Amino acid sequence: MNGFKEFILRGNVIDLAVAVVIGTAFTAIVNTIVASVFNPAIGALFDASTLNEAFPIDIPTTSGGTATLQFGAVLAAVIQFLIVAVVVYFVLVVPINHLKKVAFAKQQKEEEAATPANLPPTEAELLTEIRDLLAARADAETVPTTTGKHAVIRGDESPAS
Numbered sequence: 001m002n003g004f005k006e007f008i009l010r011g012n013v014i015d016l017a018v019a020v021v022i023g024t025a026f027t028a029i030v031n032t033i034v035a036s037v038f039n040p041a042i043g044a045l046f047d048a049s050t051l052n053e054a055f056p057i058d059i060p061t062t063s064g065g066t067a068t069l070q071f072g073a074v075l076a077a078v079i080q081f082l083i084v085a086v087v088v089y090f091v092l093v094v095p096i097n098h099l100k101k102v103a104f105a106k107q108q109k110e111e112e113a114a115t116p117a118n119l120p121p122t123e124a125e126l127l128t129e130i131r132d133l134l135a136a137r138a139d140a141e142t143v144p145t146t147t148g149k150h151a152v153i154r155g156d157e158s159p160a161s
Contacts, residue, residue, distance in 0.1 A: 027084075034076065034083060038076075039052060055071035056069065056070060
């Protein structure tokens, strides 16, 4: 029973259930708009009471009757799909993408504000600077000899031969 309780109380399961319920209600709204507004309007253009009745093609059957192909019903389903896709895109996708951009820009500004402009150098930067200074100092202190070797001059010492 504890495993079932953990499964049900996960955020994903509850979010999914809410999405299914809202999606079902939204589908009912879109179906009603398509059936009550678009189908009669487009059907009137083609001299039919609804789009579902437009573009009928009768095919004779072997038993002597006829079968009717309802291309208007297919067209109505395509229109319904396009309406759902357009509404979902402009009502859900576009605003969410905009909110993500705004949140990302706000997060970047907060990160820039939290990071001071005059940070002390990192350990790697300090070590690199020390290495460069030691290398420059070593180059300045070496004197070439006739044997091609370098002798280090320190203080008042004379070069080694």
